[in-house]
Amino acid sequence: MQILAFQAESVAFIVCSKYKIDTSEYSFGYISGYSENKDAKELKSSLDTITKCADEITRSIDKELGVKSLDQIVKRKESVMER
Numbered sequence: 016m017q018i019l020a021f022q023a024e025s026v027a028f029i030v031c032s033k034y035k036i037d038t039s040e041y042s043f044g045y046i047s048g049y050s051e052n053k054d055a056k057e058l059k060s061s062l063d064t065i066t067k068c069a070d071e072i073t074r075s076i077d078k079e080l081g082v083k084s085l086d087q088i089v090k091r092k093e094s095v096m097e098r
Contacts, residue, residue: 018057021049022065029069030076034088 028042050058080091 017049018061021046022061022068024049025061025065026069026072029065030072033069033073034076035092 024042024045028038028046031038080088
């Protein structure tokens with residue numbers, strides 16, 4: 016069960032980072048704590064899962080928002096925050 020929480024936190028960090036939402040204060044401690052005593056094979060397997068999942072989520076978000084580039088994402092975020 017712990018590996019699923021690690022993967023979920025890692026995916027959340029990647030997705031949030033893409034949209035310029037900083038979760039590093041919480042995420043880094045959790046992620047590094049989990050990976051501390053894990054072997055490279057286990058971490059690589061998790062990394063593959065994390066990367067694929069984060070990519071699927073960000074593609075879906077971009078499609079819903081009609082976003083085509085990171086510049087558009089930043090402009091949309093700034094626009095929303097000004098409201």
